[in-house]
Amino acid sequence: MTVHSIAPLIDARKAEGRGTLIGYLPVGFPDLATSVDAAVALVEHGVDALELGVPYSDPVMDGPVIQEAAQAALDGGFRLTDVFRAVEAIRARVDAPILVMTYWNPVLQYGVDRFADDLLAAGGAGLITPDVTPDASADWIAASDRTGLDRVFLAAPSSSDARLREIAAASRGFTYAVSTMGITGARAEMDAAARALVTRMRDAGTVRACVGIGISTPEQVREVLEYADGAIVGSALVRALADGGVAGASRFAASLAGA
Numbered sequence: 001m002t003v004h005s006i007a008p009l010i011d012a013r014k015a016e017g018r019g020t021l022i023g024y025l026p027v028g029f030p031d032l033a034t035s036v037d038a039a040v041a042l043v044e045h046g047v048d049a050l051e052l053g054v055p056y057s058d059p060v061m062d063g064p065v066i067q068e069a070a071q072a073a074l075d076g077g078f079r080l081t082d083v084f085r086a087v088e089a090i091r092a093r094v095d096a097p098i099l100v101m102t103y104w105n106p107v108l109q110y111g112v113d114r115f116a117d118d119l120l121a122a123g124g125a126g127l128i129t130p131d132v133t134p135d136a137s138a139d140w141i142a143a144s145d146r147t148g149l150d151r152v153f154l155a156a157p158s159s160s161d162a163r164l165r166e167i168a169a170a171s172r173g174f175t176y177a178v179s180t181m182g183i184t185g186a187r188a189e190m191d192a193a194a195r196a197l198v199t200r201m202r203d204a205g206t207v208r209a210c211v212g213i214g215i216s217t218p219e220q221v222r223e224v225l226e227y228a229d230g231a232i233v234g235s236a237l238v239r240a241l242a243d244g245g246v247a248g249a250s251r252f253a254a255s256l257a258g259a
Helices: 007-015 032-044 064-075 081-091 104-110 112-122 138-147 161-170 187-203 218-224 235-257
Strands: 020-026 049-053 098-101 126-128 150-152 175-178 209-212 230-233
Touching: 007 020, 020 032, 020 064, 020 209, 020 235, 032 049, 032 081, 032 235, 049 081, 064 235, 081 098, 081 112, 104 112, 112 138, 126 138, 138 150, 161 187, 175 187, 187 209, 218 230, 218 235, 230 235
Parallel strands: 020 049, 020 230, 049 098, 098 126, 126 150, 175 209, 209 230
Antiparallel strands: none
8 A cells, every 4th residue: 555645745845945835624524525625625726735634522732713613523423434535535636645633532442553554545644643742652653654654743842852852753754843823913922932943843853844833824834934844724724614615715725825
């Protein structure tokens, strides 16, 4: 089975002198078919790679926009197997790496090896796991080593240098730098914090650093790509889909890609 890692894409974009734009959408919002259509549309309008969120009833880092969308998906009958159906359907229509963002409990309940095998079979690139650290991920590290799937761990400004080294060594595909941007009156300070974090990550051995959380405008995408390898846009895309449907998400994706 071919592994569709995001790493070659990020490296190719770097060689071209540009960064990678990653778009996030939750599976099943507003329904499964539309979530697939929207993800395909993002790629068709300039998004380089996709992060598909697994709706979860007890999120720890999602803002209100994503929480509402995830709850709507759950209310609409979302099941975990829909993730694999969505990945397979999207990959049949566009050639873009697809990472699944999931809290760890659904993976444990499904079975770590089973989840890895089904994601690989669907054509997925790997997992972003926001609530688990490398030292607590022995089963997932073993499963991803066996399958070749990417494993993306999160680094935060509060992470110690020792933790950043551990995250850099364990991550594959890229490492996710957690930032908070776009808040009126605080954006310059937040951008400085994100820049400092990426510098620390590179000093700790991170090869590919992508910044996410709070990036919501083309200008912010451009700023992030001055110092990071990728920019991840989530809530703003989900809001565009909620307000304007697939067409609205497509227009917003095109504006981001233009940056």
